[in-house]
Amino acid sequence: xxxxxxxxxxxxxxxxxxxxxxxxxxxxxxxxxxxxxxxxxxxxxxxxxxxxxxxxxxxxxxxxxxxxxxxxxxxxxxxxxxxxxxxxxxxxxxxxxxxxxxxxxxxxxxxxxxxxxxxxxxxxxxxxxxxxxxxxxxxxxxxxxxxxxxxxxxxxxxxxxxxxxxxxxxxxxxxxxxxxxxxxxxxxxxxxxxxxxxxxxxxxxxxxxxxxxxxxxxxxxxxxxxxxxxxxxxxxxxxxxxxxxxxxxxxxxxxxxxxxxxxxxxxxxxxxxxxxxxxxxxxxxxxxxxxxxxxxxxxxxxxxxxxxxxxxxxxxxxxxxxxxxxxxxxxxxxxxxxxxxxxxxxxxxxxxxxxxxxx
Amino acid sequence: xxxxxxxxxxxxxxxxxxxxxxxxxxxxxxxxxxxxxxxxxxxxxxxxxxxxxxxxxxxxxxxxxxxxxxxxxxxxxxxxxxxxxxxxxxxxxxxxxxxxxxxxxxxxxxxxxxxxxxxxxxxxxxxxxxxxxxxxxxxxxxxxxxxxxxxxxxxxxxxxxxxxxxxxxxxxxxxxxxxxxxxxxxxxxxxxxxxxxxxxxxxxxxxxxxxxxxxxxxxxxxxxxxxxxxxxxxxxxxxxxxxxxxxxxxxxxxxxxxxxxxxxxxxxxxxxxxxxxxxxxxxxxxxxxxxxxxxxxxxxxxxxxxxxxxxxxxxxxxxxxxxxxxxxxx
Numbered sequence: 001x002x003x004x005x006x007x008x009x010x011x012x013x014x015x016x017x018x019x020x021x022x023x024x025x026x027x028x029x030x031x032x033x034x035x036x037x038x039x040x041x042x043x044x045x046x047x048x049x050x051x052x053x054x055x056x057x058x059x060x061x062x063x064x065x066x067x068x069x070x071x072x073x074x075x076x077x078x079x080x081x082x083x084x085x086x087x088x089x090x091x092x093x094x095x096x097x098x099x100x101x102x103x104x105x106x107x108x109x110x111x112x113x114x115x116x117x118x119x120x121x122x123x124x125x126x127x128x129x130x131x132x133x134x135x136x137x138x139x140x141x142x143x144x145x146x147x148x149x150x151x152x153x154x155x156x157x158x159x160x161x162x163x164x165x166x167x168x169x170x171x172x173x174x175x176x177x178x179x180x181x182x183x184x185x186x187x188x189x190x191x192x193x194x195x196x197x198x199x200x201x202x203x204x205x206x207x208x209x210x211x212x213x214x215x216x217x218x219x220x221x222x223x224x225x226x227x228x229x230x231x232x233x234x235x236x237x238x239x240x241x242x243x244x245x246x247x248x249x250x251x252x253x254x255x256x257x258x259x260x261x262x263x264x265x266x267x268x269x270x271x272x273x274x275x276x277x278x279x280x281x282x283x284x285x286x287x288x289x290x291x292x293x294x295x296x297x298x299x300x301x302x303x304x305x306x307x308x309x310x311x312x313x314x315x316x317x318x319x320x321x322x323x324x325x326x327x328x329x330x331x332x333x334x335x336x337x338x339x340x341x342x343x344x345x346x347x348x349x350x351x352x353x354x355x356x357x358x359x
Numbered sequence: 360x361x362x363x364x365x366x367x368x369x370x371x372x373x374x375x376x377x378x379x380x381x382x383x384x385x386x387x388x389x390x391x392x393x394x395x396x397x398x399x400x401x402x403x404x405x406x407x408x409x410x411x412x413x414x415x416x417x418x419x420x421x422x423x424x425x426x427x428x429x430x431x432x433x434x435x436x437x438x439x440x441x442x443x444x445x446x447x448x449x450x451x452x453x454x455x456x457x458x459x460x461x462x463x464x465x466x467x468x469x470x471x472x473x474x475x476x477x478x479x480x481x482x483x484x485x486x487x488x489x490x491x492x493x494x495x496x497x498x499x500x501x502x503x504x505x506x507x508x509x510x511x512x513x514x515x516x517x518x519x520x521x522x523x524x525x526x527x528x529x530x531x532x533x534x535x536x537x538x539x540x541x542x543x544x545x546x547x548x549x550x551x552x553x554x555x556x557x558x559x560x561x562x563x564x565x566x567x568x569x570x571x572x573x574x575x576x577x578x579x580x581x582x583x584x585x586x587x588x589x590x591x592x593x594x595x596x597x598x599x600x601x602x603x604x605x606x607x608x609x610x611x612x613x614x615x616x617x618x619x620x621x622x623x624x625x626x627x628x629x630x631x632x633x634x635x636x637x638x639x640x641x642x643x644x645x646x647x648x649x650x651x652x653x654x655x656x657x658x659x660x661x662x663x664x665x666x667x668x669x670x671x672x673x674x675x676x677x678x679x680x681x682x683x684x685x686x687x688x689x
Contacts, residue, residue: 026484026486028484029479029484030487032479033485033491036476036479037494037495039524040495040498040556041497041498042513042520042521043506043509043513043520043557044501046512046513046519046520047509047512050512058518059518060518061518061533168401169401169402169405170401172398172399172400173398173401176394176395176396176397176399176400179395180391180392180394180395180398181388181392182391182392182395182396182399183384188399188403191406195410196610196613197609197613197667198410198664199617199664200617201617201643201659201660201664202414202660202661202663203409203410203414204413204660205413205417205420205647205653205656206412206413206416206417206657207409207413208647208653209420209427209430209653212427213427213430227405229401229405230401230404230405230408230409231405236402261394265398286500289502290502290503290504292503292504292620297644297648308502309502309503309504312505312508313623316508316624317627323518326512327509327512329508330504330505330508330509331505333502333504333505334500334501334505337502338500338501342493345496349564352564352565353565353568356564356606
C-alpha cells in the first residue's frame, strides 16, 4: 500500500518535470522563432519606416530610427538649424546663426531676445535636434512621380486578360489528361511537365524575331498575351490532380441525362473545382504582377505600356538618390498582392502543396 | 506518385508493338481519343507554336549570322557561332563560371534554410504555428522588384539596418570600412542570397507538407531505439522528405541558370562589382536584345538548354540512389 502511494508520487513528480520541460521548450522555441521572424521581416519594417522619412533623414546614418525632421528656428526672418550644443552648463538646443571654423554664434530659441551667444568649437561635430514627424506626403508624391495609376492599369489588364485565357486553356487540357485515353497520353503528359524545366531563352529568340520583325508587334502587349492563351504546365498539373479526385459517377449521371462532353465539363466538373481554379487564378495573377523579362524586351521603347515591374525599375534608375520615394513606390506595389494573399491564403497554400508534393 | 517519379516511369521508350496497340482502337475508344485530344488541343497547339517550332528555328538560327536590324544580310555560317561560343569567346565560360559560383553559394543556403524553417514551423512546441507560417511566407508575396529595391537600401553600408543590426552584436559593420554588401566582390553573392531568401516561401511550404506526411510511428520507433532529436532528424526526417528536396533542387538549379532580374535591377547588367555579377543570362540578353545578334543569341540559349538538360538528367540519374519514394522497394 505504502509502496503504491510512493510510486504514484514519483509518477506525478515525473509528470510535473515533463510538463515543466515542455513549457520551457515551448517558450524557448517560440522565442527563437520570434527573433528569427523579426530578422527575416526586418527589411520590410525598414522599408515602411524609411518611406515615411525625409530625404535628408534617410541619408543620415546618425539620424534617429523613427521618421523625424531636423528642428529649425526662425530668427529675424531667416531659418536656422537647431543643434545640440554642449556647454559647461550641459547640452543646450540652440540655433546656429553664424558658422565659423573655430567658434560660432548661436541663438537660444527659448530666449531669442538675449541675442547671439558665442560658442567655441567646430559646429560640424554637432548633432541636429530631431523631432518625430511622419512624411505621409511621400506616398502621393511617389504615386504621381511614377504615374502609378497608368502602371497599375497596364498590369491589371495584362493580369486579367491572360488569367482568363490561361485558366480556360489549362482546365480544358487538364480535363483531357484526367479523364480521357488517347494515344501517347503518357508521353504527351511527360512533355508537358518537361516544359517546366525548359529555359524560356531557348524559344525566345525566334519568337521575338517573329513577333517584332514579322508581325511588327514590338512595343505592344500582344507578344506577351497571346502565348499565355494556351495554358501552362503548372496550372494543368494542379488542375489535373484536382479533377482526378472528383468522382466519375457525377459525370456519368450527367451523360445519362443527355449532356454532351463539353456540357458535362462546364456544368459538372468546373463547379466542383472552384478551389483549384481559384488557386490557379491567384498563381497566375502573382506571376503577371511579377512578370519582368517579357515586358522588358517586348515593350522596350514604349514607356506608356510599362507594367509596374519595369516602371519601378526605371524609377529606381532615375531617382536613385530619393530613397524615401523609391521605398514608398515599392511598398505601394506590394499592397495588393499581400492583401490578396492574406485574404486567400488557405486556397493559395493548398495549391502550392499540390504542385509540390501531391501524390 | 510524385510528379517526377511519374516522369521517370514514362521515360522508357515505347516499343513498336505498344504503339501499334495504342493506335489500333475500337470505335468507342476512337471517340474517347478524339474528345481527349480535343480537350488537350489548346495546350497541344500552343506547345507546337511556342515551344516545338521556336526550338527548332532557334537551332537553325544558331547556324546563321543574323542581326535583327538587317535581316536581309543573314547568311549561313555553319558551326561558326558554336565554335566562337565554345573556343573564342571568353565571356561564355566567364559568365557560366559566375553563374555556377553563385549557384553553389546560394543554392545550399536557400535549401537548408527552407528545410530548417519548415522543421521549426512543424515543431509541436511552437505556439501560434499558423501565424508564424503566414508571416514567414509573406516576404515571398512581396513582388521581386520591390524586394530588390528594399534590400538594396537595407544593405547600404551606412544607413542600412542590416549593418546597424550587426553592429549591435559588437562586430564592426557600419561605415566605409565596414560590410559593403553590394560593392564588395567577396560579399556580393551573400547579399544576392539574402534577397533570394525572401523567395523561399514555396520551398518552406512544400517541405512543411512533406514533414507532416512522415508517419509518426517512425518517430516512435526511433525514439524507442534511443534516437535523440538530431538523430531522428537525420535518419528519419531527411530520408522521408528527399522527394521534396529533390523537387526543390531541380527547380532551383533550372531557376539559377536563368538568374537575371536581381543583377539587372541593381546595376543594369554592368557586372558591378568587378564583373562578379556578369551572369550567363545577362550575357545572353545583351547579345540577343542589346546587340540584336539573333544568331549568336540563339546559340547561347541552346547551350544554356543543353547545360540545363545535362544537369537535370544527372540529377535524375543520381536521384535513384538518394531519393526515397514510399511504396517503392529498392
